[in-house]
Amino acid sequence: MKTIELSTEEMKKILSRRAAKINEFLMAYMKDRGDVPDRLLNAMNYSLSAGGKRLRPVLCLSCASHCGLDENKAIPFAAAIELIHTYSLIHDDLPAMDNDDLRRGKPSNHKMFDEATAILAGDGLLTDAFVLAASTRLPADVVLAALTELGNAAGSGGMVGGQMLDMLFTAKKDVTLNEIEQMESAKTGAMLRSACACGALLANADAARIDALAEYGVHFGRAFQIADDILDIVGNVEELGKPVGSDQQSGKNTFPSMLGVPESRKAAREEADKAISALPPGPEKAFLAALAEYAIARSM
Ligand code: GRG
Numbered sequence: 001m002k003t004i005e006l007s008t009e010e011m012k013k014i015l016s017r018r019a020a021k022i023n024e025f026l027m028a029y030m031k032d033r034g035d036v037p038d039r040l041l042n043a044m045n046y047s048l049s050a051g052g053k054r055l056r057p058v059l060c061l062s063c064a065s066h067c068g069l070d071e072n073k074a075i076p077f078a079a080a081i082e083l084i085h086t087y088s089l090i091h092d093d094l095p096a097m098d099n100d101d102l103r104r105g106k107p108s109n110h111k112m113f114d115e116a117t118a119i120l121a122g123d124g125l126l127t128d129a130f131v132l133a134a135s136t137r138l139p140a141d142v143v144l145a146a147l148t149e150l151g152n153a154a155g156s157g158g159m160v161g162g163q164m165l166d167m168l169f170t171a172k173k174d175v176t177l178n179e180i181e182q183m184e185s186a187k188t189g190a191m192l193r194s195a196c197a198c199g200a201l202l203a204n205a206d207a208a209r210i211d212a213l214a215e216y217g218v219h220f221g222r223a224f225q226i227a228d229d230i231l232d233i234v235g236n237v238e239e240l241g242k243p244v245g246s247d248q249q250s251g252k253n254t255f256p257s258m259l260g261v262p263e264s265r266k267a268a269r270e271e272a273d274k275a276i277s278a279l280p281p282g283p284e285k286a287f288l289a290a291l292a293e294y295a296i297a298r299s300m
Contacts, residue, residue, distance in 0.1 A: 008297070011290035018061050018071075019054035025079045029132065036124070043113045043121035047086050050104040056081045056195040059220070059291070063199025063213045066284035073138055074202045077146060080133035081195050084154050087125035088191070090118050092163070100246065105238070126154070138202055146201040153194030162186025166252075175253045181222075188228075189221030196220070212280040219275035220292050226268040227299035229254035230261055235298070268296045 006014075030045050057078035064074040093100040093108035094115065101111050110118035133150060136143050152158055165183035169175045196217030200210040232247045233256050247254050256264040275292040279285050 006286040006290040008290065008294065011287060011294060014287055015053075015058055015291070015294075018058045021061075021072075021075060022054045022057045022079055022082060023049075025075050026082065029079065039113070039117060040120055040124055043109060043117045044086075044124055046112055047090050047103070047109050047121065048083070048125070050106050052082070052086065052104060054082060055224075055291075056085050056191055059192065059195040059217065059288075060199040060202075062284045062287055062291070063196045064203045065199075066213065066280075066282040066288065067200045067203030067205035067209055068282075069138075069199075069203035074136070074199060077133045077136040077143070077198060077202055078195075080129040081150065081191070081198065083125045083129035083132065084150070085191060087122040087129070088154075088159055088163075090122040090125070094118060097163070097167070098246075098250065136202070139204070142202060142204050146198040149197050149201055150194055153190040153197075158186055158190035158194070159188075162188070162190065170250060170252050177255075177258055180253055180255065180258065184225045185218070185221065188225045189218060192221035192224060193217035209280050212278055215278040216275045216288060216292075219271045219278060220295060223268050223271035223275060223292060224295040226255045226264050226271065227296045230256050230264050230268065230299035233257075233261060265300060268299060272296045 026048055030041070030048065033041055036044075060078040060081055061071040061074055064078075065071040089103055090109040092098050093103050094110055100108050102108060106112070108118075109121055113121070130147065130151070133147055134143065136146075154160070156164075162183055162185070165179075166187055169179060169183055193214050194217070197210055197214040200213045205213075229247065232244065232254070235244055237244060248257065255267060259267065272292045272295065276289045279288055
């Protein structure tokens with residue numbers, strides 16, 4: 001066990017304060033959108049305001065601050081990451097993908113609206129995200145580097161590719177643990193890793209620091225995903241925001257379905273420890289370490 005210098009309570013306070021900043025920014029951004037048809041705007045707003053934890057934007061702000069940038073300067077970029085995350089959840093729930101009726105404890109977007117509207121809401125969020133991220137008021141080369149990083153993580157070599165592998169592996173009988181790791185590191189891990197890397201890039205940090213925070217993000221992502229998969233087996237609907245056992249029902253192979261819950265808990269613990277060990281020194285070390293603990297605490 002590593003020494004954590006921030007209590008869970010203190011960490012949660014900082015997490016909520018940062019999530020509130022992101023929420024406030026997103027509300028203002030989504031309010032002033034006279035160009036968007038009402039139904040589309042309502043569908044985008046519905047999922048954006050459904051109560052997400054804002055983990056990715058918070059990681060981005062914290063990593064930016066860890067590298068010496070005033071985190072407020074990174075808010076538009078961090079909010080754009082949440083737009084992409086929200087799009088991915090809307091599309092993930094569609095009948096052609098995971099076919100989930102519930103998300104964040106509420107009817108999924110296509111259940112609340114309809115399939116075509118949900119597809120367009122996702123498309124709108126994804127595309128608008130890049131315009132919003134590009135509006136970040138920092139030097140253009142720095143914003144461009146972060147945009148490239150984010151596009152790669154969200155795109156076909158990252159999250160979208162991971163989702164493709166997920167669909168392919170769900171139908172496949174003899175999936176290996178390596179394949180599951182590869183799929184999860186792209187599907188869930190890429191965006192978490194990228195949120196950290198983008199924070200460091202926006203702060204114009206040196207390469208070693210960007211790599212170290214990206215490494216933290218990789219292990220954070222693995223710990224987070226394994227914890228989520230464990231919760232799908234041992235959690236409850238309140239924690240999950242969707243019915244328990246959906247992975248098993250849809251024939252998904254996950255860490256706990258292949259290794260069992262106790263081994264998976266060990267793996268999640270190891271990944272959280274690796275995330276914490278990767279952290280370079282700086283003002284956010286205690287917060288980022290406590291956040292990695294929080295990512296697995298729900299599943300232990
Ligand atoms: C459809 C292109 C496309 C991609 C979908 C992210 C993703 C890829 C699917 C999500 C599937 C899933 C439930 C994975 C488990 C881990 C995860 C990403 C959980 C949701 O993230 P949280 O817990 O969600 O940060 P909130 O609701 O807090 O924003």
